Amino acid sequence: MSVLVGFLAGLGAVFLKNLTYFIEALLEQGIIFSNNQLYFILPIIGLFLVFLYVKFILKKPLEHAISSILFSLSKKKGLIRPIQIYTPLITAPLTVGFGGSVGLLGPAVASGAAISSNLGRLLHINAKTRSLLIACASAGAIASIFQSPIAAIIFAVEVFSLDLTMLSLLPLLLASISGVLTSYFFLGNEVLFNFTITDKFEIKDTLFYILLGVGTAFASIYFTKMYFWILSLFKPFKSPKYKLLVGGMAIGVMLYFIPPLYGEGFGFINSLLEGNHIKALGKTPFDEFTYNIWVVIALLFGITIFKAVAMTTTFAAGGSGGIFIPTMVMGSALGNVVAKVINNLGLGFNVSESNFTLIGMAGLIAGVLHAPLTAIFLIAELTGGYELFVPLMITSAISFLITKNAIDYSIYTRELAQAGALLTHNKDQTVLTLMQLDDVVEQNFKSVHPEMTLGEMLHQSVSKSTRNIFPVVDENNILKGIVLLDDIREFMFDTSLYTTSTVETYMHSAPEHIFYETDTMQKVMQKFQDSGAWNLPVIKKGKYYGFVSKSKLLTAYRRKLINFTP
The missing domain is CATH 3.10.580.10 (CBS-domain)
Structure with missing residues (x-):
């Protein structure tokens, strides 16, 4: 069953990615993207299509993907409605494909979880086994999207508070492998980041990685607080139409000035890893000033600030998506900014901008999601090696410790904890x-x-x-x-x-x-x-x-x- 669940979750993730990229390609062919005014209208169209689906088909508000799964595990014995199998596969591509600044990982996990839950109900398995299958589905979906089977297993353990015993480890392994093989079968050897580490870790850079850990911790705290603050701003709007209009226009304005906020942002990360910050920034109203490295740094820092704003506004306006990949985008921008500042202060220091870009992602994942082990192994697997394992551990550990001390619960878990519906590693x-x-x-x-x-x-x-x-x-x-x-x-x-x-x-x-x-x-x-x-x-x-x-x-x-x- 774990192999089947991994395969189906992986298949759902592949479908989700392909449908989203198809919508993006369709828009790119039909619209001249050099005219930035078009960014203004696209998010509103996407959000309006999601609104129509929610109003006439789903007939209830969209739920946050991971939080809704955690709630079903704690209070519904792992039972998830069948409609949740295909709802994320429709609403997330419409949101992201039309420019919503959210990710696809959460919807992929939600769809896989719904598949496993309903398969368990069909076969009359008990609640305990059904919960394990839901964790297997999440591992399969993550392994399929990132092609990182170890990080997928660790994510299931860290986020779903699963006890890692031989009873749970073997199904997770099988589901993760099944998800990866599904991705390879349909997508070949296509990788998210076409990057090979060339700059090894040097002991003299340790202090800078500690500094990056502190920086990503404060960025994680900002990310989390901004998320709940923006959601609270939209609460007075009783009608979803007003939320859609205000949120869509706000996203459009942000995209006009900061085009990399469009969609998931993997292209932005790849450009930074290639060392091409001009390509990463895209066409902006400030193009004539980008010859100045400090203007580039300011624009990249703007992405760090506004990615959280754009992501949360997309959710508040009625969009569907996840927070995992926006976290990576924000982390990559911050890591690159820190490296550029160090290299251009004129003090004779020189650090690898690509390495800091990668490790910045790990720092944000560790802080925002409270998942340091997932952060370490995900970045290590994505880069195809463990040369950066030490700096990954340094930055992720510092980011997690500071953030956890400041904020008890992550975006996934805060509301569940307040409602007394959160599963943790504390057995009692x-x-x-x-x-x-x-x-x-x-x-x-x-x-x-x-x-x-x-x-x-x-x-x-x-x-x-x-x-x-x-x-x-x-x-x-x-x-x-x-x-x-x-x-x-x-x-x-x-x-x-x-x-x-x-x-x-x-x-x-x-x-x-x-x-x-x-x-x-x-x-x-x-x-x-x-x-x-x-x-x-x-x-x-x-x-x-x-x-x-x-x-x-x-x-x-x-x-x-x-x-x-x-």
């Missing part, structure tokens, strides 16, 4: 995330009313209940308190109190309440720990819903832990 937290509150809520409790007499309570509730706790609710089912069997034990056989005392006399507040809509399972477990209670009431929409018992909670936790652990 992961098991609690996988648990559902409905699985542990018990409703076989006899409720009583505050005005009931002691006799009515004993005859109508206590004598007919197998539980030793009784929720006290009013006529609207709002919880007023609880009565324990211990609270009335000494009065139960005093018949003189049967008609003279009421439930209100014996009730008291619960030590803590569980709120159905907002409390995560981590919060529920913490409330039991802090209160020392054996049963806590659950409030749903302001009304009494049931109880959670500590014994049932711990039993469910143990079962889930056994099922989750290989």
Whole structure:
């Protein structure tokens, strides 16, 4: 199954790439791109086509590819709707092909994940195996796009928080190999970066690579904060049409002044690796000044700044795509800028601009995605060797450490973490995330009313209940308190109190309440720990819903832990 999933995910990635390049080629043949005013209208056309698809076919908002997969793993037992198989294959090429400044990796992974999920559902496999197949699909898609099987496996482990055991390693290997072979079969030996390392790592450059690590860390923090800030700017727009219009025009303006922001940006990276920064920058309004290296540096730094802006604006306007490849573009520009500044300060230093371009990509991937190992192995595999392994480790480690200290969660995981739906390598937290509150809520409790007499309570509730706790609710089912069997034990056989005392006399507040809509399972477990209670009431929409018992909670936790652990 892992071989089949890898093949299908790889096939989806190949189709995605080819359709996007076909759209780009069609536009290049039909439109004279030297006239930069045309950049202004193309993103709006692409976003409008995506809008039509979402409104009339999908009929629900687009989701962020990787985040939606992580949510399905944690809260939906790895179940993904069949429509998600082909939705990314349609919306992403329309977005990127018409100039949206996003990547294709996320949509390729999303499509592959949906394929594996629905294949698992068809064959009635359990949730644990289905989750592993989704990770296999991501490995197959990444291996197919980048032709880097090792980085694909590491990405699945780092981003999907997969436990790397022999049980999971072999399927990941098979899926990754299958994805790579699929890419070779359909695309031949075509590589993303036609580049061979000629400048070896020199120990004297170590300080500069440390500097690059710090620079990429701050760029990663900027990238992440800018992403959420721009999304918040678009939230007041209630209509998708306004988002499309404002976002499309903003992207068009940016493309007019900075053409390399068009589409994914692999051509830009290749030109930088070739040492041809004029070709990388394309035709801009500042062409007559590019003889000055500092103008070139400023323009490249502008790409570093505005790639995050253009990418997020594309998402906010309703586009579909991924953040992985824009991260690489931004990193390549920053790495090249740092190298050019070092070489042109007049202090006698000389570093390899191509090497810094590559390692800048690794630094941004490590910082933005919180995936340092993926960054190291991806760049090493893309360049066909491990000559730069030491500087890759230096820059990626520094970038990750600084960024992780400043921002706890990546773009993929922040909203999931806030909702308590994030899987991590922490087994305790992961098991609690996988648990559902409905699985542990018990409703076989006899409720009583505050005005009931002691006799009515004993005859109508206590004598007919197998539980030793009784929720006290009013006529609207709002919880007023609880009565324990211990609270009335000494009065139960005093018949003189049967008609003279009421439930209100014996009730008291619960030590803590569980709120159905907002409390995560981590919060529920913490409330039991802090209160020392054996049963806590659950409030749903302001009304009494049931109880959670500590014994049932711990039993469910143990079962889930056994099922989750290989």
